[in-house]
Amino acid sequence: MNSIPQSDVSGQPLDLTSAPTLSQTTLFTALFRSVAFFLVGVVALLVAYIFSQGFHGLNPAFLFGSATSQDSSGMFDVHNAGVFEMVFGTILLVFLMTVLVMPVGVISGIYLNEFSDPNAWTTRIIRSAVNNLAGVPSIIFGLFGLGFFVYFIGGSIDDYVLHTASPVFGKPAVIWAALTLAVLTMPVVVVSTEQALRSVPLPLRDAALGLGATKLQTLRQIVLPQAAPGIITGGILAVSRGAGEVAPIMFTGAAYYLAHLPQSITDQFMELGYHIYILATQSPNVDRTRPLLFATVVVLLLLTFLLNLIAILVRAWTRHRMRSYRA
Amino acid sequence: MPTILQDPIDSASGATPPVVDVSRQLELELRTTLYEKGGSWRETLVEKGIFVVSLTAIFAILLIFIFVARECLPLILGQVDTARSAELIAPEKAVDLSSEQLAVYLSQPVEKIRPLSPDVLKDLVASRNEELAAHPNPDSKLNTVSWPMLLLPYRWQEYTKAEFIWQPTSLVEKYNLVPLFFGSVKIAVLSLLMAVPLSLMAAIYVSQLASGPVREVVKPVIELLAGVPSVVLGFLALIALASLFQWLFGYEVRLNTFVASVALALALIPVIFTIAEDALSAVPQTHKDAARAMGATEWHATIRVMVPAAFPGIFAAVILGFGRAIGETMVVLMASGNASILSPSIFQSCRTATAAIAAELADAPVDSPHYRVLFLIGFILFVITFVGNVFADVILQRLRARLEGQRGSHDAEPHASSEPNPQEALS
Structure with a gap:
């Protein structure tokens, strides 16, 4: 198949030399360039605005403070809420999520890149499912988490294993939120793993196989160590994505306000992103909560940007190594 | 094919065809024996295990489909009825009736009614009687979750003409889905109108026209936008953009479709940009070189050769952008004003399907009609995005296979990648 168009829409032979004049070339190049720089400017402005507004608010009292009011009432204090519990909840959530998603995602990536026949229909369906999972709206994951993890799995554990009257697993909990996010971030891990495995040069595998290593030995001792940085990048990107999602955890575990830190995996938790949503929409006095x-x-952005930055650096390094191998 | 096992004569240009054939043959045989060297049963077992684990993605999609559908299936099959009997039931007779009948009368799920004691039931029926006596509304006899009520306009008691109304918390719950999906499409289209031209122009510039160092700066910065959580974009729209735009344009409603669309466009730009840039970069450089050699300028070569070659990928980028726009929740929940008004004006508030789920599910009792309607909305959204994703996926896989085949025939450089990977950008 040939993708170079032989003629334009009207059926005229394509004339590459006459139409648009040189001045048009300059004009359009300048236009496209300005659009690209405009977007860069928008991103820079956005980040600078948020940081300039929020940076001076980052003091120890805020970072390590509690959301519970300091006075005798012991209620949710919207105007002076510290973020320690939210940061704790977010880290707990993404930690559980990473533990759950990494084995499955990495093994799927290994299968797709190392073992599968690229033209087999099973491979196509798996690949299609991974891509599709990446495009499912995040609120649908919330519905799925509620219907499947909380009511079906959790409810079944309560009914058939624990025989409890009051729900232990059959209610929103950090473990269900983490599982929901694990399903959501799986495509990130699969795709990064595949990419990392692909960057390992084929001759390395051939050499190992030629020396008599089995396929699994080659994988474990040659390919995986080489691909490790890229695979870790995938994990970091998944964590960054998971830390920013709010819609999937709204019904599966995040709480509006809790007086205590979560004590077990069946407890609810407070989370940074959800906390931002609550503060921004439910506060009785928005102007007073603004600096907070x-x-x-800023705390949430620092968390996700830092993770993204690490991932970008590792990826650049992997790509550089791949190029030097090829050359 | 990797060059490592190639016969040196093969690489030399003077090789005669038969020699090439023999060396290729040998190489193929060697590779087959190397790769298919049967491992022990343990190896086979591990390989099978890896295969089973890799099926998780398929199961995940299936489970999402099944469990979202499961919660709204009674609604789809028409087994849910919100109609209340006009005849009052005497509280003393409550015990004689079956749980199902009482459930309908009280418009509560059967599971909740069944364990209640007769005394509690008597009280419930009595209070229900009072409620019905206080508000004699003929609309309450309607089943508001039947398909015609979900999709067609209806003239409610206090209205002067037939209208599409989403009002799940009023005395007679009104569950018309049209305003929600209209809102979703309105915001999605408006934000795509902003995001598509900007991100495609930027993608064309970055992949084709920009110099190396410029590309190294512009690309990561735009991709950084993908790392901004959508709740932060929603927050920005709510706190900063809404007031700024109100000051600039002087419209009345502070939170409206326009504000939400601008914030949503910021979320879409990195998605569309990355996929389009990927598709453009995948077109072999030789295409461009050929056009340049025939005298085309950099711009002509890009717009007449590279862009048409990558067009399916660009199209897929727009489809995936639409899926993302329809499914985005936090931005529209925070910035759109959330009033379910069916208005063509872009400076009016609107409520989207996703925002309705996010805002109302927590208040809807489990298995109530409201709860099931929200799952139905989720199910429809899932089906819409699923179809879009599959469509885009097929386009991208075909494009990648075609371009990769071409590259393979053009240069003899060993290519480590044997499989197409169309949606790296998506994640």
């Missing part, structure tokens, strides 16, 4: 809100957003 910006500071909370």
